[in-house]
Amino acid sequence: MSAILQVTELRKSYAGVHALDGVSLAVEAGSITGLIGPNGSGKSTAIDCISGFQKLDGGKVVLAGNDITGQPAHHIARAGLMRTFQTVRIYERLSLRDNLAIAAQQFDPATWLDEFLRTRRYRQAVDKAEVRARELVELIGLKRYWEIETGILSYGQKKLVALAAALMPHPKIVVLDEPVAGVNPTRIREIEVALAELNRAGETFLIVEHNVEFITNLCHRVIVLDQGKKLAEGTAAEIHTDARVLEAYLGMTPEMAEAEMRGAA
Amino acid sequence: MTVDAVYLLQLTLNGITLGLIYALIAVGLSLIFGVMEIINFAHGELLMLGAFAMTFALPVMGLLYWPSLAVAILAIMLVGLVIYEVLLARLKPDEFERSILITLGLSIIIIHVMQYLFTATPRMVDTQYGFEGVSIGSIRITWTRIIGAVAAAAAFGGLYVVLRHTQFGRAMRAIAQNREAALMVGIRPRVVARNAVVLAAGLCGLAGAAISPIQLVTPYMGQFLIFKAFALVIIGGLGNIPGAIVAAIALGLIESWIGGFYEIIWQEAAVFVIMIAILFVRPDGLFKRGGMRVG
Amino acid sequence: MKLAIALVAALAFAALPLMTSSNYIIGVGISALIFTVAAAALNLIYGFTGLLSFAQLGFWGIGGYVTALTVVTFGGNFWWGVLWAALINAVVALAIGYPTLRTNRHAFVIMTLTFALLVTLIARDWVDLTRGPLGIPNLPKPSAFGYHFGTTGQYYWVAWAFSVAMLGFLYALCSSRIGRTLVAIKQNEPLVRAQGIAPMPYKLSAFAISAAVTGAAGGVFTFHLGIIDPLFLDFYYMQTFLIIVIIGGAGSFWGVIAAGIALSALPEVLRFSADFRMIIYGVILVVAMFVMPTGVAGWLRERQLARMREQLR
Numbered sequence: 001m002s003a004i005l006q007v008t009e010l011r012k013s014y015a016g017v018h019a020l021d022g023v024s025l026a027v028e029a030g031s032i033t034g035l036i037g038p039n040g041s042g043k044s045t046a047i048d049c050i051s052g053f054q055k056l057d058g059g060k061v062v063l064a065g066n067d068i069t070g071q072p073a074h075h076i077a078r079a080g081l082m083r084t085f086q087t088v089r090i091y092e093r094l095s096l097r098d099n100l101a102i103a104a105q106q107f108d109p110a111t112w113l114d115e116f117l118r119t120r121r122y123r124q125a126v127d128k129a130e131v132r133a134r135e136l137v138e139l140i141g142l143k144r145y146w147e148i149e150t151g152i153l154s155y156g157q158k159k160l161v162a163l164a165a166a167l168m169p170h171p172k173i174v175v176l177d178e179p180v181a182g183v184n185p186t187r188i189r190e191i192e193v194a195l196a197e198l199n200r201a202g203e204t205f206l207i208v209e210h211n212v213e214f215i216t217n218l219c220h221r222v223i224v225l226d227q228g229k230k231l232a233e234g235t236a237a238e239i240h241t242d243a244r245v246l247e248a249y250l251g252m253t254p255e256m257a258e259a260e261m262r263g264a265a
Numbered sequence: 266m267t268v269d270a271v272y273l274l275q276l277t278l279n280g281i282t283l284g285l286i287y288a289l290i291a292v293g294l295s296l297i298f299g300v301m302e303i304i305n306f307a308h309g310e311l312l313m314l315g316a317f318a319m320t321f322a323l324p325v326m327g328l329l330y331w332p333s334l335a336v337a338i339l340a341i342m343l344v345g346l347v348i349y350e351v352l353l354a355r356l357k358p359d360e361f362e363r364s365i366l367i368t369l370g371l372s373i374i375i376i377h378v379m380q381y382l383f384t385a386t387p388r389m390v391d392t393q394y395g396f397e398g399v400s401i402g403s404i405r406i407t408w409t410r411i412i413g414a415v416a417a418a419a420a421f422g423g424l425y426v427v428l429r430h431t432q433f434g435r436a437m438r439a440i441a442q443n444r445e446a447a448l449m450v451g452i453r454p455r456v457v458a459r460n461a462v463v464l465a466a467g468l469c470g471l472a473g474a475a476i477s478p479i480q481l482v483t484p485y486m487g488q489f490l491i492f493k494a495f496a497l498v499i500i501g502g503l504g505n506i507p508g509a510i511v512a513a514i515a516l517g518l519i520e521s522w523i524g525g526f527y528e529i530i531w532q533e534a535a536v537f538v539i540m541i542a543i544l545f546v547r548p549d550g551l552f553k554r555g556g557m558r559v560g
Numbered sequence: 561m562k563l564a565i566a567l568v569a570a571l572a573f574a575a576l577p578l579m580t581s582s583n584y585i586i587g588v589g590i591s592a593l594i595f596t597v598a599a600a601a602l603n604l605i606y607g608f609t610g611l612l613s614f615a616q617l618g619f620w621g622i623g624g625y626v627t628a629l630t631v632v633t634f635g636g637n638f639w640w641g642v643l644w645a646a647l648i649n650a651v652v653a654l655a656i657g658y659p660t661l662r663t664n665r666h667a668f669v670i671m672t673l674t675f676a677l678l679v680t681l682i683a684r685d686w687v688d689l690t691r692g693p694l695g696i697p698n699l700p701k702p703s704a705f706g707y708h709f710g711t712t713g714q715y716y717w718v719a720w721a722f723s724v725a726m727l728g729f730l731y732a733l734c735s736s737r738i739g740r741t742l743v744a745i746k747q748n749e750p751l752v753r754a755q756g757i758a759p760m761p762y763k764l765s766a767f768a769i770s771a772a773v774t775g776a777a778g779g780v781f782t783f784h785l786g787i788i789d790p791l792f793l794d795f796y797y798m799q800t801f802l803i804i805v806i807i808g809g810a811g812s813f814w815g816v817i818a819a820g821i822a823l824s825a826l827p828e829v830l831r832f833s834a835d836f837r838m839i840i841y842g843v844i845l846v847v848a849m850f851v852m853p854t855g856v857a858g859w860l861r862e863r864q865l866a867r868m869r870e871q872l873r
């Protein structure tokens with residue numbers, strides 16, 4: 001396996017606050033990688049820097065062999081990195097269907113002239129996107145909202161729409177910032193299953209999430225950030241027994257963690 | 266062409282007076298933007314009302330300058346308070362376009378009501394000083410100009426003290442710098458916004474009162490000034506008060522100098538050319554404010 | 561369905577000069593057509609893209625002057641004048657749009673406002689080019705293929721054909737995926753970027769197209785008036801376009817068209833006093849912004865949405 005996303009020595013500070021202080025991480029193609037850490041440890045900042053939403057002060061980002069450091073966000077998206085935002089972002093005054101259609105439109109061969117003249121190439125692209133959109137809507141369980149403005153959905157449902165939109169164009173890597181924060185437990189289980197399914201089909205994920213169970217169940221590798229630095233990295237089980245992580249993040253002693261692991265098993 | 270030093274000095278003095286007037290308007294706009302993130306299109310009309318207030322106050326006060334000035338300023342602060350309570354208080358933060366359209370409507374209403382009531386005929390304002398002034402060599406400046414400039418400068422001094430050293434000034438700066446943090450420490454945004462609008466209206470009233478003896482007073486006098494004040498707020502960096510003052514005085518000087526040597530069209534176009542140039546070089550204005558996060 | 565109604569309405573409008581010989585009524589008809597086009601162009605940039613542009617007034621004025629000067633000073637014909645008006649405005653829009661749109665929408669609004677003022681000043685003060693406050697009177701009515709559109713009734717056809725063509729073009733644009741992308745940019749620009757779409761080309765094109773259409777409309781309107789002077793840049797025009805867009809519903813293509821046709825009669829109804837008319841305009845603007853900020857179309861849509869929500873319960 002090779003790293004589809006390779007990040008080296010990322011640095012970013014906001015007016016004196018070192019949000020990222022030399023963070024390196026790699027995401028293997030076809031894997032699910034978790035990025036966890038306490039509030040304010042720099043997870044969202046890392047995503048923003050990688051996806052071109054923040055200018056970085058130093059470091060390098062390589063996506064599928066291409067150096068994308070410092071490129072504008074839309075270039076990085078076109079290069080195959082789709083992301084969601086921690087505070088949910090969707091088009092609230094557009095229908096669910098349009099939300100998903102827009103997410104894929106940059107990736108089909110129709111040019112603006114095709115769009116204006118509604119050529120066959122354009123219609124084919126639209127039909128293809130529609131098929132994909134219906135699949136994903138099935139996946140997130142929002143089928144009956146297909147034609148409805150997404151503004152009326154609940155917060156958790158909006159998060160699901162954002163997730164589906166990120167999946168629309170079959171990106172090389174999907175970066176999710178707290179995809180299940182505010183989503184109810186049964187739905188979280190379903191999303192877990194769905195993401196695992198997509199992953200088996202070849203999709204790569206980098207997931208930021210505070211829900212430890214979700215991360216533990218899904219991720220092949222987990223990276224822990226604390227105060228802008230990488231604190232630990234390993235499999236979920238390794239992380240769970242790492243004393244520094246337990247102290248900094250989970251707020252438990254190793255004994256407590258072991259007891260919990262045994263309970264879960 | 267040989268440049269006459271006296272002429273140049275005269276232009277410079279005029280430029281500073283002009284710049285101070287611009288600054289009074291631009292600072293108010295900047296203050297309101299900083300606190301509420303909206304633009305008050307009717308700000309120029311506050312200035313016009315200030316000038317009209319002066320035309321009514323002076324005869325009543327027996328042409329005494331200072332009491333009339335005080336009355337004019339208070340009257341406009343009251344108008345500002347009413348505008349805030351009736352219209353602006355209903356706006357949510359970040360309803361920028363809506364704020365412009367609403368205050369645009371207000372501006373149209375004020376202008377045409379004034380024109381309906383008092384006609385478009387320009388009015389002259391006479392004060393106790395008449396056309397008296399001081400002469401330094403061959404330069405002559407009327408007292409009304411000097412006093413206007415001094416009053417403006419004093420107003421900035423007062424504004425500085427208010428923003429730095431009073432409770433509500435600090436609250437205003439806190440909101441302008443970081444809205445969320447300010448709300449968390451218990452600052453009430455409505456009270457602060459109201460104070461900001463009233464304060465800005467006061468500055469505008471002062472500007473109007475101060476130029477009334479210098480310029481003809483008409484219902485339209487605020488319109489041309491306000492366009493320039495908008496541009497100044499952009500050039501100085503949206504919401505940046507010192508930036509607006511510096512930009513305003515610089516513009517006053519530049520316009521005055523250009524006006525002294527070239528056709529009027531160049532004088533009027535200057536602000537636009539400068540704004541385009543600045544936006545090309547520094548998209549956030551000369552002195553920018555902190556950015557926002559997207560994630 | 562909507563298209564069928566639009567087609568019938570367009571044909572009904574075409575028949576206006578056959579139904580009346582009153583130059584006054586036909587003149588109101590021309591205003592209605594041209595103002596609707598200008599409002600639809602404003603709707604493209606404000607309603608769809610979310611950028612409040614006061615530069616429309618400047619484009620309108622430039623369009624009027626360019627068309628008039630093409631005919632009077634440079635010896636061209638009316639049709640070339642309108643084409644030049646569109647082209648020059650598009651270029652101007654790109655030139656002021658590019659530096660401004662890089663900043664933020666606040667700067668954009670203010671920049672466009674200052675631009676409108678600048679055009680007014682040029683019209684008034686650049687006497688060598690524009691003839692200043694006196695303006696250029698006696699603009700000759702155009703002809704094509706040997707037919708002279710000499711009377712108001714005949715010129716009405718020109719305005720009609722122009723409007724139908726422009727509205728058709730704008731409709732094709734707004735109802736396409738491009739229009740939807742503009743709406744997306746208005747609603748959530750960071751998300752648009754995260755989905756690989758660069759907002760800048762969209763915003764710039766929308767601005768340039770809006771400028772070109774407004775400029776051409778200004779050109780056609782000037783030749784209806786038969787004179788151009790700095791009054792052609794009266795802020796009153798901008799307010800009319802704005803009110804049409806706001807009452808119709810910013811972002812709704814048909815809402816704005818309907819409002820344009822309906823409201824263009826308004827200035828005629830309010831003809832009795834210029835001051836009073838402006839006061840009413842101001843009141844309409846303020847009240848509309850509070851009572852129905854999304855216009856009639858927005859209000860209808862809101863109700864439709866409420867019904868859908870009901871059904872989901």
Ligand SMILES: Nc1ncnc2c1ncn2[C@@H]1O[C@H](COP(=O)(O)OP(=O)(O)OP(=O)(O)O)[C@@H](O)[C@H]1O
Nearest residue numbers: 014017019038039040041042043044045046557558
């Ligand atoms: N735009 C900004 N301006 C100033 N400081 C910022 C900005 N964005 C983030 N920070 C700071 O950078 C640090 C890292 O923030 P970040 O949002 O990346 O944390 P996080 O790990 O995503 O936290 P959470 O789990 O709460 O989402 C914090 O100290 C935060 O205050």
Ligand SMILES: [Mg+2]
Nearest residue numbers: 043044045086
């Ligand atoms: Mg975060």
